[in-house]
Amino acid sequence: MNLKELSQNLGLSQTTVSRALNGYPEVSPATRARVEEAARAFNYRPSTRAKGLATGQALAIGHVIPMSSKHEMVNPIFGDFIAGAGETYARHGYEMILSIVDDKNETSVYQGLKSRRAVDGVIVHGPRMNDTRIPLLAKLGLPFAVHGRASGCTVPYAWLDVNNRSAFERATKYLYDLGHRRIALLNGLEDMDFAHRRRDGYMSALTAQGLSVDTSLMRSGEMTELSGYGATREMLARPGAPTAILCSSLISALGVRRAIEEKGLVMGKDVSVITHDDVLSYLKNGEEVPIFTATRSSVRDAGRKLAEMLLQAIANPEAAPCSELLEAELIVGASTGPAPRKD
Amino acid sequence: MNLKELSQNLGLSQTTVSRALNGYPEVSPATRARVEEAARAFNYRPSTRAKGLATGQALAIGHVIPMSSKHEMVNPIFGDFIAGAGETYARHGYEMILSIVDDKNETSVYQGLKSRRAVDGVIVHGPRMNDTRIPLLAKLGLPFAVHGRASGCTVPYAWLDVNNRSAFERATKYLYDLGHRRIALLNGLEDMDFAHRRRDGYMSALTAQGLSVDTSLMRSGEMTELSGYGATREMLARPGAPTAILCSSLISALGVRRAIEEKGLVMGKDVSVITHDDVLSYLKNGEEVPIFTATRSSVRDAGRKLAEMLLQAIANPEAAPCSELLEAELIVGASTGPAPRKD
DNA sequence: AGCTTCATCCAAAGCGCTTTGGGAACTGAT
DNA sequence: ATCAGTTCCCAAAGCGCTTTGGATGAAGCT
Numbered sequence: 001m002n003l004k005e006l007s008q009n010l011g012l013s014q015t016t017v018s019r020a021l022n023g024y025p026e027v028s029p030a031t032r033a034r035v036e037e038a039a040r041a042f043n044y045r046p047s048t049r050a051k052g053l054a055t056g057q058a059l060a061i062g063h064v065i066p067m068s069s070k071h072e073m074v075n076p077i078f079g080d081f082i083a084g085a086g087e088t089y090a091r092h093g094y095e096m097i098l099s100i101v102d103d104k105n106e107t108s109v110y111q112g113l114k115s116r117r118a119v120d121g122v123i124v125h126g127p128r129m130n131d132t133r134i135p136l137l138a139k140l141g142l143p144f145a146v147h148g149r150a151s152g153c154t155v156p157y158a159w160l161d162v163n164n165r166s167a168f169e170r171a172t173k174y175l176y177d178l179g180h181r182r183i184a185l186l187n188g189l190e191d192m193d194f195a196h197r198r199r200d201g202y203m204s205a206l207t208a209q210g211l212s213v214d215t216s217l218m219r220s221g222e223m224t225e226l227s228g229y230g231a232t233r234e235m236l237a238r239p240g241a242p243t244a245i246l247c248s249s250l251i252s253a254l255g256v257r258r259a260i261e262e263k264g265l266v267m268g269k270d271v272s273v274i275t276h277d278d279v280l281s282y283l284k285n286g287e288e289v290p291i292f293t294a295t296r297s298s299v300r301d302a303g304r305k306l307a308e309m310l311l312q313a314i315a316n317p318e319a320a321p322c323s324e325l326l327e328a329e330l331i332v333g334a335s336t337g338p339a340p341r342k343d
Numbered sequence: 344m345n346l347k348e349l350s351q352n353l354g355l356s357q358t359t360v361s362r363a364l365n366g367y368p369e370v371s372p373a374t375r376a377r378v379e380e381a382a383r384a385f386n387y388r389p390s391t392r393a394k395g396l397a398t399g400q401a402l403a404i405g406h407v408i409p410m411s412s413k414h415e416m417v418n419p420i421f422g423d424f425i426a427g428a429g430e431t432y433a434r435h436g437y438e439m440i441l442s443i444v445d446d447k448n449e450t451s452v453y454q455g456l457k458s459r460r461a462v463d464g465v466i467v468h469g470p471r472m473n474d475t476r477i478p479l480l481a482k483l484g485l486p487f488a489v490h491g492r493a494s495g496c497t498v499p500y501a502w503l504d505v506n507n508r509s510a511f512e513r514a515t516k517y518l519y520d521l522g523h524r525r526i527a528l529l530n531g532l533e534d535m536d537f538a539h540r541r542r543d544g545y546m547s548a549l550t551a552q553g554l555s556v557d558t559s560l561m562r563s564g565e566m567t568e569l570s571g572y573g574a575t576r577e578m579l580a581r582p583g584a585p586t587a588i589l590c591s592s593l594i595s596a597l598g599v600r601r602a603i604e605e606k607g608l609v610m611g612k613d614v615s616v617i618t619h620d621d622v623l624s625y626l627k628n629g630e631e632v633p634i635f636t637a638t639r640s641s642v643r644d645a646g647r648k649l650a651e652m653l654l655q656a657i658a659n660p661e662a663a664p665c666s667e668l669l670e671a672e673l674i675v676g677a678s679t680g681p682a683p684r685k686d
Numbered sequence: 687a688g689c690t691t692c693a694t695c696c697a698a699a700g701c702g703c704t705t706t707g708g709g710a711a712c713t714g715a716t
Numbered sequence: 717a718t719c720a721g722t723t724c725c726c727a728a729a730g731c732g733c734t735t736t737g738g739a740t741g742a743a744g745c746t
Contacts, residue, residue, distance in 0.1 A: 086443030100429030
């Protein structure tokens with residue numbers, strides 16, 4: 001069923017039917033009701049493509065998911081972020097279109113989305129330091145919003161980020177206050193912006209307390225269970241082992257715990273652990289009592305909000321780019337406790 | 344830059360330019376070269392919407408991700424599956440459009456995709472027993488392919504599935520051969536088709552060996568770390584505790600391991616564990632030596648292949664629906680060993 | 687009555703592409 | 717020189733919608 005058929009069925013012009021369905025005022029209430037009724041009966045929905053062609057909008061948002069060609073790895077937070085964003089799009093009648101792209105082809109994918117007029121805007125995932133995508137998108141004139149930030153980018157842009165610096169600063173301080181002096185950091189990949197900020201927060205808290213930064217207690221890499229396990233195991237085996245570990249993801253925290261327990265130590269007593277928790281739906285941090293003390297911030301919420309911001313920006317192209325900095329909660333769970341006394 | 348401008352620039356008609364770019368023969372090689380050169384120079388790409396309107400194709404595939412409204416849970420395998428499918432789409436010039444839908448609205452979402460002509464076909468995720476989506480899609484006449492199968496659905500349809508039954512049958516038999524007699528099953532949600540098949544395989548292997556099925560050793564639910572932990576902990580505390588556990592996901596297997604180790608037991612010695620492993624990029628089952636003995640089948644591969652099947656079906660609407668049954672590998676890792684001797 | 691105003695509706699153009707149905711120019715054969 | 721057959725190109729229609737610029741008639745006013 002298309003507009004033409006529907007209007008013929010009703011004995012009306014396409015103009016009138018279109019206007020009736022789109023809420024324009026030049027249609028009598030009686031006619032509008034009749035049209036809406038018929039549309040429902042015939043299960044009519046305007047073709048997105050035709051509508052898009054006519055209006056010049058795509059009614060779609062692009063999500064370009066970077067996949068490191070090295071690691072063939074999809075960010076595990078991606079599913080929940082998308083779920084949040086999807087809610088927003090559904091509410092606004094937008095579609096979400098997804099491209100999985102290895103980092104080499106990124107430029108051409110963004111150009112393609114722009115020149116094929118496939119989307120009205122894009123969400124940028126996983127920003128790196130000095131991310132080249134941001135100036136590129138600005139140059140292309142394709143509206144965009146970034147999940148995170150990119151230190152070093154000078155053009156203004158819309159973003160939504162967790163205050164990673166403050167979260168890790170507070171977490172470090174919390175461990176310090178519990179008496180810990182040898183605090184390790186298991187961070188994400190170095191060139192990711194969030195990892196950089198977390199390290200900043202960590203180091204700033206250490207120095208604020210007059211502690212020196214010990215690079216032998218710092219690791220960065222992909223955040224897998226194994227990497228958490230391996231790093232912890234190795235650190236605990238050495239002299240000067242940490243009494244507390246700050247960890248960037250719940251997945252690697254599972255590995256951290258395993259290494260601790262394998263050594264016959266008790267998490268929260270012999271070694272304290274704080275992890276960042278993105279509140280992933282398939283990886284809950286305990287039920288009532290959190291297993292891990294964590295800096296918590298829901299990535300699904302972030303998806304919802306960032307999508308909203310982007311739609312705003314598209315509707316309102318003149319406005320200056322918005323941004324939002326979410327504070328992570330520091331929730332106390334069973335994985336932290338006072339530093340063990342040296343006897 | 345659009346076709347009109349490009350063709351004016353070249354002093355050619357739109358027809359000729361279109362044909363040159365789409366590989367039609369009625370264009371001289373010289374002209375074609377000139378056109379292609381100009382298209383590259385101006386970074387011209389045809390508008391997907393316009394092209395779709397003109398050809399009647401959407402050049403897009405829909406992925407409708409069901410989200411249980413109860414659990415607000417996105418399937419963790421989803422990211423990797425999508426990554427695989429995305430590769431295929433990119434190669435064929437298709438777009439992937441995603442809808443996250445809670446189970447209540449499913450029907451209207453599929454109808455919408457169909458009547459708005461937004462996609463050429465859809466992938467059905469997470470089929471349940473007697474899944475209503477399959478007859479619905481068949482009725483709508485929207486091409487589709489299912490990741491998994493739906494027992495009880497009588498209409499023919501295209502699908503790709505892991506042989507869950509045989510995988511769990513073999514895994515159970517393997518444990519039996521190692522001397523295990525009390526083998527537990529931690530399964531996914533009961534109404535999911537794959538869970539049903541895995542249980543079948545498990546029970547069939549038990550009875551084939553003359554063992555009776557002990558329902559107190561069977562659990563089903565969402566596959567989280569916590570559920571694996573909780574179920575294992577509880578089972579190990581009881582008399583008649585299992586000496587081996589068959590587990591439906593690597594995530595819950597992590598919980599299983601934790602419960603085992605917490606009790607001071609050694610995985611692979613006191614308690615053997617086999618898990619299904621979807622080869623998720625962010626959750627590798629060890630590096631050289633697998634941590635867990637596992638039934639392994641790459642979900643990313645499944646995404647690639649199923650997308651290919653769907654595109655085939657769309658290109659060739661007359662053909663009978665294809666299907667493919669992938670056998671999972673049974674890979675031996677460190678988590679299994681002979682059943683402990685009762686002294 | 688004659689005029690202006692509304693309230694409703696419609697025909698037709700246009701969005702950017704593909705595709706149909708020719709048309710010119712050039713070949714080679716008669 | 718004529719004619720059919722190629723080769724290469726083009727004008728225009730059409731995909732399904734929105735939107736512009738009226739048209740029509742009823743109602744209100746002088």
